Amino acid sequence: MLVAGEAVMLRGMETDRYGRVVAHVFRSGSPERWIQAELVAAGDARVATYAGDRACAAELLRRERTARAAGRGLWSDPSQKPLQAEDPAALAAVRGQFAIVEGKVLSVRESGGTIYVNFGRRWSEDFTVTIAKRNERAFAAAGLEPKSLSGRRIRVRGWIEERGGPWIDAVRPEQIELTERN
Numbered sequence: 001m002l003v004a005g006e007a008v009m010l011r012g013m014e015t016d017r018y019g020r021v022v023a024h025v026f027r028s029g030s031p032e033r034w035i036q037a038e039l040v041a042a043g044d045a046r047v048a049t050y051a052g053d054r055a056c057a058a059e060l061l062r063r064e065r066t067a068r069a070a071g072r073g074l075w076s077d078p079s080q081k082p083l084q085a086e087d088p089a090a091l092a093a094v095r096g097q098f099a100i101v102e103g104k105v106l107s108v109r110e111s112g113g114t115i116y117v118n119f120g121r122r123w124s125e126d127f128t129v130t131i132a133k134r135n136e137r138a139f140a141a142a143g144l145e146p147k148s149l150s151g152r153r154i155r156v157r158g159w160i161e162e163r164g165g166p167w168i169d170a171v172r173p174e175q176i177e178l179t180e181r182n
Contacts, residue, residue: 002035003027012056024056040064043073046100047157047174057174082155085119085127091166100157101127101168102179105149115146117154117170124164129156131170142173153179 003025010023027033039045041063067075074080083090085103107118113133120126131139131146139146155177158168170176 002033002038008035036060037063041067041072043067043070043075046074046098048098061174061177088120088126088165091127091160092162095160095162095166097160098158099160099168100155101160102153102155103127104153105151108147108150117146117149120165122165126165128165128167129170129176130167135171139170139173139176144173144176144178149176155179 007028009026009028010021011026013021013023016022025035027035036045037060040047040060047057047060047064067073068081082100082102083094085091085101091099091101103119105117106120109116109118110133115131115133115136116123117129117131118126119128136146156168156170157175158170160166160168168175
């Protein structure tokens with residue numbers, strides 16, 4: 001147990017859209033320990049879409065990549081591996097669940113106030129990531145200009161929804177990573 005019987009501190013507290021408190025947990029004392037980072041590094045947790053500021057998210061994602069590559073914790077279970085964007089039926093089967101999806105972006109299109117990052121030719125069946133046009137600057141500032149994603153392999157994390165085909169709404173740049181195979 002990482003914190004059983006220990007005093008803890010909460011930092012970066014926010015309330016999410018459901019009224020839940022979201023915070024980083026640190027074990028008090030010397031040395032201070034960042035509990036989420038330890039859980040992710042051990043493979044006992046995945047990084048969620050509300051990972052926090054970019055530096056924090058980058059560190060958690062780095063630890064997750066290391067744990068995944070080493071097959072630690074949940075990453076030793078094949079069912080926990082990232083899903084493939086090229087398999088929309090598997091993605092549709094996890095509708096309403098948090099997932100990590102990897103694949104090659106076929107095209108990036110804009111319509112109205114939405115940017116569509118497409119992984120297939122048929123929007124009504126294939127996987128898509130949506131980015132609100134109003135968030136485009138935040139993605140560009142993080143080095144993820146949406147239009148530059150075309151032809152690249154990416155990893156995206158979020159809640160699988162269904163509108164035509166399966167999709168994830170990316171509201172923060174931390175949800176999208178360029179994969180090592182680029």
